Amino acid sequence: MENEEKAEQDTTEELLDTYERKRKNKADDVIATQAVLCILLAALFCCGRYFYPDITEAVFARLKGFAEDRSCVIVNPIDLLRDFFDKH
Numbered sequence: 001m002e003n004e005e006k007a008e009q010d011t012t013e014e015l016l017d018t019y020e021r022k023r024k025n026k027a028d029d030v031i032a033t034q035a036v037l038c039i040l041l042a043a044l045f046c047c048g049r050y051f052y053p054d055i056t057e058a059v060f061a062r063l064k065g066f067a068e069d070r071s072c073v074i075v076n077p078i079d080l081l082r083d084f085f086d087k088h
Contacts, residue, residue, distance in 0.1 A: 045060065
């Protein structure tokens with residue numbers, strides 16, 4: 001009976017430790033994933049520019065358009081307040 005309780009406690013403690021480790025390393029995982037994606041995209045654009053320059057140029061122009069488009073960007077609330085008070 002005591003062995004079963006001890007085994008359950010060890011299992012629970014191990015699960016909690018595992019959960020805490022995963023929770024603490026979450027930001028590192030996101031950063032690593034973004035870095036890998038950036039490297040892969042850069043490699044794809046380089047290879048695409050060599051083999052399919054027209055298609056790669058069109059895709060790059062579309063991506064650049066998304067990056068420059070201000071309509072999808074969240075408006076800065078401080079600028080909204082400043083504009084509001086400037087009008088009044």
